[in-house]
Amino acid sequence: MVSIARKNLFEDIPRFLVAQAGIMFAVSLVTIQTGVFHGVIRSTSNLVDNSRADIWLASDKMVHLELTQSLLFDYAVRARKVDGVKRAEALLHGSARWNIPNNKLNVVKVYGFNPRGKLFVPGNMIGGKVKSLSKPYTVILDKTNLKSLKVKKIGDTAQIGSLPVQLVALTQNTQSVVSSAVIFTSLESANAYVNATVTTNVNCTWVGEQLQCQNVYKKDRDAKKQQSANQPPPKLSLNTPISYVLIQAKPGQNIQQLKKRLEATFPETTAYTTTELSKKIRAFWQRSTGIGFILGLGAVVGIVVGVVIVGQILYSAVADHLKEFGTLKAMGASNRVIYGVIIEQALWMAILGYIPGMLLCWGLGAWTLATQGIVILITPLTAAGVFGITVLMCVGSALFAIQKVSKVDPAIVFKA
Numbered sequence: 001m002v003s004i005a006r007k008n009l010f011e012d013i014p015r016f017l018v019a020q021a022g023i024m025f026a027v028s029l030v031t032i033q034t035g036v037f038h039g040v041i042r043s044t045s046n047l048v049d050n051s052r053a054d055i056w057l058a059s060d061k062m063v064h065l066e067l068t069q070s071l072l073f074d075y076a077v078r079a080r081k082v083d084g085v086k087r088a089e090a091l092l093h094g095s096a097r098w099n100i101p102n103n104k105l106n107v108v109k110v111y112g113f114n115p116r117g118k119l120f121v122p123g124n125m126i127g128g129k130v131k132s133l134s135k136p137y138t139v140i141l142d143k144t145n146l147k148s149l150k151v152k153k154i155g156d157t158a159q160i161g162s163l164p165v166q167l168v169a170l171t172q173n174t175q176s177v178v179s180s181a182v183i184f185t186s187l188e189s190a191n192a193y194v195n196a197t198v199t200t201n202v203n204c205t206w207v208g209e210q211l212q213c214q215n216v217y218k219k220d221r222d223a224k225k226q227q228s229a230n231q232p233p234p235k236l237s238l239n240t241p242i243s244y245v246l247i248q249a250k251p252g253q254n255i256q257q258l259k260k261r262l263e264a265t266f267p268e269t270t271a272y273t274t275t276e277l278s279k280k281i282r283a284f285w286q287r288s289t290g291i292g293f294i295l296g297l298g299a300v301v302g303i304v305v306g307v308v309i310v311g312q313i314l315y316s317a318v319a320d321h322l323k324e325f326g327t328l329k330a331m332g333a334s335n336r337v338i339y340g341v342i343i344e345q346a347l348w349m350a351i352l353g354y355i356p357g358m359l360l361c362w363g364l365g366a367w368t369l370a371t372q373g374i375v376i377l378i379t380p381l382t383a384a385g386v387f388g389i390t391v392l393m394c395v396g397s398a399l400f401a402i403q404k405v406s407k408v409d410p411a412i413v414f415k416a
Contacts, residue, residue, distance in 0.1 A: 022309030023353025024360065026393065029302030031386050032376060037295040038373030042174045044285045045278040046123075047111070053089075053119040054245035054255055056277045057262055060270045061168040064284045066093060066109065066179060070241035075266055077238065081266055082264060086379040089117040090236075092187055094194035095180070097414040099159040101151050108149070109182045112190020117248040118365040121186040128154050128169025133186045136232040144371075145181040161196025177284060177374055187281050192233035233300060247271075287343075303393055311397035313349075331394075339402050346398035347391065354390045358383060
């Protein structure tokens with residue numbers, strides 16, 4: 001019976017190719033939507049997942065990584081004295097305005113950390129060294145942000161507010177799809193950038209009740225920029241706002257007990273393990289936004305399209321071979337055998353449509369990661385799930401064709 005199924009499948013090549021194109025489209029749409037969803041959600045917690053910290057100390061009002069209430073730098077200093085703590089490092093997060101030529105601005109997310117620390121990891125370095133951030137007003141960028149921030153290579157310079165910026169290293173796999181461009185720098189430089197003012201070409205002052213403005217000449221702007229470059233950013237005081245304290249526990253330390261000691265030492269804070277914080281961030285973006293609904297809707301559309309196309313192809317194929325099926329019935333073949341032919345044909349369509357569709361998705365995922373920094377995450381579980389959906393889609397479509405052949409009268413063979 002397998003030979004009959006294959007013959008029916010490959011008898012009309014154009015029809016076969018149309019059916020496979022429909023299945024490939026459905027497979028690709030479901031896989032890409034699912035992969036983008038998982039990739040987007042995972043990207044929101046990349047910086048947490050990549051860290052070497054055992055515990056993240058945060059405000060108890062934290063919503064997600066970029067939305068939290070500030071702590072004090074004093075917390076990072078005092079945390080080192082808590083029993084069970086081996087190392088504690090501060091992490092500062094904020095927003096700044098990156099100046100782009102032609103008087104344009106671009107909001108960037110700034111992460112400040114200790115370049116000589118051990119707990120925060122700014123992604124996979126592909127050029128330069130993290131320790132280069134020890135020099136004032138230097139930054140690390142994700143390679144996918146070079147174009148949007150109008151810099152090309154290590155050594156290029158830019159400006160945040162009135163402060164200079166020098167690119168000293170490049171990293172990758174750090175950019176969250178739901179966030180602005182991310183820059184990494186030292187704690188001191190980050191504090192300066194977050195509080196930097198924006199320079200303009202016009203200087204306005206009030207004279208009495210009138211506002212008078214005058215142009216700021218280029219040499220004056222260059223002088224201000226040079227003055228800022230010659231002045232290193234101020235050191236952090238104990239009252240300097242920070243965002244998180246990253247903590248490494250001593251070997252053999254009970255993490256849950258250490259969390260309780262930290263929360264008791266620092267009021268209005270919550271201590272998370274790296275895994276707990278990662279889950280909290282992902283849960284926020286998955287449940288509190290429309291990302292999951294939109295991408296899930298796209299996957300459902302792909303399945304519906306696939307079912308319609310495959311169902312139509314199989315129904316037409318059965319209708320064109322009604323006499324052949326009638327012959328089988330006249331020869332004593334049971335409905336079960338005939339149904340097996342149709343289902344076998346559907347399974348071949350599922351397999352032959354799934355393989356090229358999945359290969360296309362893997363190729364597209366590699367391209368988007370390399371050029372756009374967007375991860376289309378296709379895990380083995382995702383691939384297996386999509387295959388199962390493809391098989392169900394094709395077999396479900398075959399049920400419509402089975403309804404047609406189940407009503408075939410063997411006498412049709414003897415009709416003119």
